Amino acid sequence: MELEEMQAVWSEMSTQLEQQKKLTDKMITMMTQEKYRNRLNKVAYPEMIGAVICYTVAILILINLSKLDNWYTLLSGIITVIILLVLPIMSLGSINKMRNLDVARNSYKQTLIQYAKAKKRFQKVITASYYLGFIVMFTIMPVSSKLINGKDFFAETKSVWTLAVAIPLAITFFILFSRWVVKCYTNNISSAESLIKELEETT
Amino acid sequence: MSKESEFTRIIKENEGVIFKITTIYTNDQEDQNDLYQEIVYQLWKSYDNFRGDSKISTWMYRVALNTAITRLKKEKRRGKRIEIDKVIIRQTEYYDTEFEERLKIVYAHIQGLNELEKGLMLLLLEGKKYEEIADITGLSPSNVGTRISRIKQKLKSQIVKK
Numbered sequence: 286m287e288l289e290e291m292q293a294v295w296s297e298m299s300t301q302l303e304q305q306k307k308l309t310d311k312m313i314t315m316m317t318q319e320k321y322r323n324r325l326n327k328v329a330y331p332e333m334i335g336a337v338i339c340y341t342v343a344i345l346i347l348i349n350l351s352k353l354d355n356w357y358t359l360l361s362g363i364i365t366v367i368i369l370l371v372l373p374i375m376s377l378g379s380i381n382k383m384r385n386l387d388v389a390r391n392s393y394k395q396t397l398i399q400y401a402k403a404k405k406r407f408q409k410v411i412t413a414s415y416y417l418g419f420i421v422m423f424t425i426m427p428v429s430s431k432l433i434n435g436k437d438f439f440a441e442t443k444s445v446w447t448l449a450v451a452i453p454l455a456i457t458f459f460i461l462f463s464r465w466v467v468k469c470y471t472n473n474i475s476s477a478e479s480l481i482k483e484l485e486e487t488t
Numbered sequence: 489m490s491k492e493s494e495f496t497r498i499i500k501e502n503e504g505v506i507f508k509i510t511t512i513y514t515n516d517q518e519d520q521n522d523l524y525q526e527i528v529y530q531l532w533k534s535y536d537n538f539r540g541d542s543k544i545s546t547w548m549y550r551v552a553l554n555t556a557i558t559r560l561k562k563e564k565r566r567g568k569r570i571e572i573d574k575v576i577i578r579q580t581e582y583y584d585t586e587f588e589e590r591l592k593i594v595y596a597h598i599q600g601l602n603e604l605e606k607g608l609m610l611l612l613l614e615g616k617k618y619e620e621i622a623d624i625t626g627l628s629p630s631n632v633g634t635r636i637s638r639i640k641q642k643l644k645s646q647i648v649k650k
Contacts, residue, residue: 286590287643287644288639288640290590291597291613292613292615294590294593295614296615297587298508299504299614302504302507303504306503306504307503308500308503310496313499313500314492314496316525316528317528317532388534388551388554388555388558389534389538389551390534390537391626392624392626393553393557393624394626394627395626396554397604480604
């Protein structure tokens with residue numbers, strides 16, 4: 286379809302839309318009210334739930350820090366707490382950056398650039414979160430073993446299943462999954478990068 | 489006229505414009521309704537700052553297009569929703585099937601463009617002059633011209649491919 290034909294179809298649609306005005310004053314007023322917006326619900330739920338879980342676990346570990354009575358369990362506990370505290374800040378912060386762009390003052394080009402940059406940052410945060418999450422998966426094992434069962438994970442674990450099967454299995458799974466994650470996000474990041482480059486080059 | 493009634497009048501006058509923008513930037517009815525509400529909300533929020541600094545249409549297109557591109561795709565579902573479905577769906581009942589098919593082709597062409605081109609294309613189809621398109625998009629008028637030429641080429645190549 287040529288542009289001229291597209292313009293003709295568009296114009297016909299515009300005429301039809303003009304004849305079908307259906308919005309009422311009440312509907313418009315309701316749309317302007319915060320309570321009818323989906324914004325609260327729009328806050329990324331998975332990240333919010335994740336943040337609550339992270340902080341709950343971090344607080345539990347901090348309260349029971351004295352129970353981690355040898356250096357390696359204590360170190361695991363500290364690493365776990367740091368990651369659990371940092372992860373939600375990183376992900377919610379990057380989401381916030383994407384949401385708080387000035388849509389009223391910015392031009393379309395500025396918004397596209399800022400949004401692409403924020404999106405790129407968000408994708409990187411997700412990738413980093415994934416790796417940090419994997420570290421937590423290991424550091425939390427001795428901590429939870431100590432806090433829940435009172436056992437020293439390294440000294441008292443005798444099960445062949447845990448050491449010889451479960452951990453290599455987890456690592457294999459991580460390697461396979463990380464390949465997919467990296468591939469997926471690399472594509473998104475490079476498409477955001479090319480858009481930024483293209484827009485920043487133009488006046 | 490009060491601020492509220494003035495705003496309501498502007499939205500009513502331009503409801504078709506908002507509808508067209510939401511159609512281009514969403515894939516389903518639910519998403520479209522959400523975006524429609526979000527645009528009206530953002531317009532209301534920025535209404536005080538607008539104060540006639542620019543043309544109403546420039547302000548409206550700018551806010552609506554910016555809202556459309558910054559809206560997180562996953563940010564949707566749930567929440568109280570004003571039933572504007574009937575407002576929007578009804579228009580398809582008026583279309584004859586042939587026109588609907590042609591309209592689908594137009595939308596398919598637009599969907600094939602990138603975000604910047606999509607915005608430019610919409611403004612072009614809306615009959616905006618290069619100067620106003622430049623004002624809304626932040627590009628220079630000459631750059632708008634160059635990019636629109638590229639879009640035309642792209643459309644032609646889409647036709648050749650088909």
